[in-house]
Amino acid sequence: MSETRNDWTREEIAALFDLPFTELVFRAAEVHRAHHAANAVQLSTLLSIKTGGCPEDCGYCNQSTHAETGLKATKLMDVRAVLQAAAQAKDSGSSRFCMGAAWRNPKDRDMPAIVEMVKGVRGMGMETCMTLGMLTEKQAGMLADAGLDYYNHNIDTAPERYGEVISTRTFEDRLETLEHVREAGINVCCGGIVGMGETRADRVGFLHALATLPRHPESVPVNALVPVKGTVLGDMLADTPLAKIDEIEFVRTVAVARITMPESMVRLSAGRESMSDSTQALCFLAGANSIFTGEKLLTTGNAGDDKDAALFARLGIMPMAAACKAELEAAE
Ligand code: SAM
Ligand code: DTB
Ligand code: SF4
DSSP: OOOOOSOOOHHHHHHHHHSOHHHHHHHHHHHHHHHSOTTEEEEEEEEEEEOSOBOOOOTTOTTBTTSOSOOOOOOOOOHHHHHHHHHHHHHTTOOEEEEEEOOSSOOGGGHHHHHHHHHHHHHTTOEEEEEOSOOOHHHHHHHHHHTOOEEEOOOBSOGGGHHHHOSSSOHHHHHHHHHHHHHHTOEEEOOEEEOSSOOHHHHHHHHHHHHTSSSOOSEEEEEEOOOOTTSHHHHHHHHOGGGSOOHHHHHHHHHHHHHHSTTSEEEEOTTGGGSOHHHHHHHHHTTOOEEEESSBSSSSBOOOHHHHHHHHHHHTOEEHHHHHHHHHHHHO
């Protein structure tokens, strides 16, 4: 079985990207099968609990006040409405509920409601995930005490490219929050975005930063940029369509994530709506084993449950909870 390593070099990662495509996907599939059930995919559902009006200037994001997208900013949702949405997600077969807020960081006055949301969703028997921006040590501790299972905080791109995408915080700020989350004992969900006009060397740098963390994130979301008009990167992509990531290169990125972080769940995240079934199938073969379900991500569209059910049926894939149940029943 391939061992889990944290000492990957950029040269090794670049060499994986350079492999002939079928060789790379074959190796990734081998690693996938050695560490995970080959045909089980975990389902997570997103809810934007506080939309828009974010002071950060992330060049990809339509929720930033620096973007001109006309998105209406909202206040933090009330706990009851969040729990209703979680119940719906559970009914649709989702096992993890991820709540996202367009904040640079949560304010201490927001924490009691956030804690109630975590407790309530957990009480329904779903895994909980939050993504609220930067956290202090104390806030991470409060979330851990509430029983939060995962915290999503992406590094988004290679360290050397970070400043080109976001200027209101640094790569080191990101690492600091990730440390607080780890120290509090919460599972880490950390990945990034491709298709932002980056080079392959940038993608190597991005995966290198993740694969050399002291512990690999338990979940690694690989997002393909959803270009939104009025954001810096959405507009750039409209002007230079060639910057859009080629689907084969996207599959390569998933495969390299799988090989370098064998035990992590690799999530095929934003951008699935505009991806063909065949490309998604290649991603599952290359080791992706988690997706976001439902009609909406945070603010933009997603493939939707009917389309996903049809895709899973075509591919013989089972949602992870159902796959575990089937395995247990077969063993009885
Ligand atoms: N404000 C918090 C933060 O930035 O950590 C949490 C929410 S933020 C929307 C979560 C992640 O969504 C970002 O780190 C980024 O990776 C992803 N994201 C945002 N806009 C996106 C887009 N247009 N396309 C793809 N991914 C996007
Ligand atoms: C992640 O890596 N992708 C999700 C989740 N973590 C929070 C968010 C994708 C957002 C896509 C743009 C939107 O819908 O607003
Ligand atoms: Fe704010 Fe998060 Fe969007 Fe950046 S990605 S602008 S921090 S909501």
